[in-house]
Amino acid sequence: MKVEHSNTIEIYIVGSGAIGKALAVFLKRENKNVKLVRGSVDNIPDTENEVTVIGKHETLKERITTVTFSTISAIHGIVLITTKTFANAIIAKKMSAIRGNFSIVLLQNGLNIDHPFQNFRSVFRCVLFSTSQVTGDNAVTFKSVKASPIGNIEGKNEGLENLIDQINTPQFEFRSEPDIVTYVWKKTITNCVFNTICPLLEIDNGIFYRNPEAEKLALTIIAECVLIAELQGVFLDKDEIKENLLLISQKSDGQLISTYMDILNKRPTEVESLNLEIAKIADEIGRPELIEKTRVLGQLIQIKSTITA
Helix, strand or coil: CCCCCCCCCEEEEECCCHHHHHHHHHHHHCCCEEEEEECCCCCCCCEEEEEEEECCCCEEEEEEEEEEHHHCCEEEEEEEECCCHHHHHHHHHHHCCCEEEEEEEECCCCCCCCHHHCCCCCEEEECCCEEEEEEECCEEEEEECCCEEEECCCCCCCCHHHHHHHHCCCCCCEEECCCHHHHHHHHHHHHHHHHHHHHHHCCCCCHHHHCHHHHHHHHHHHHHHHHHHHHCCCCCCHHHHHHHHHHHHHHCCCCCCHHHHHHHCCCCCCHHHCHHHHHHHHHHCCCHHHHHHHHHHHHHHHHHHHCCC
């Protein structure tokens, strides 16, 4: 049943992909004032479409309004960004012209992806523990593993609990996390493995628990990245990351990673915020030799994504 309370807080979800659409439906079910925002286009009419979310135990449908930044002059509430990270600079520029008082939450993968938003007052990172896939123009599947942590990279979490209260839903849960940096690094390292090896082998996510050689390469990437994290003052457990990676590999056996789908559909990838961002950090601290295999995998994805034949 729908919750019968009203809410005047504005919630804008930038990005109408699988996560954005699923979250919009869940928030609408809670009677929230929510809209999707197209991040890449402007000056087109607002639309309203019925969006379907297929979950493990239920299928939900809601009519969701989609707008563009050109129709938004002010925001008083929350902006949730679910686009690919390569769009962040453009989105930040568009949002700089918008008046009001709002918090930004980046529901994205990668390191230093918050840099384009450094001039905004309230910016948070979220590490997603849920999966969603597009199955049609306005239909997605959704599965939540556990509550997704949200926190500020610099530990400035004022107003975070209230923000979480506004966006939390029974289907898509969030929680506050004072040490979000550790979670960001863990998720980024896991993505450095899945989002390069799987597309290069043109294989599904289950390869790491099925194939010992693939697992061995994954452990090499994890070890390289953990060492760079330690030099940045972030101390991680290699075995913990390995166990989580193998668990994800087993549970998503047969599924294709998003980067592989991006390459197949001739779309840009997020590798610059994953392998290549860690390689950049290694270069900046004068230790490029520590990240050789991670860097090469990222470079190969860059090349593969530009091959059109």
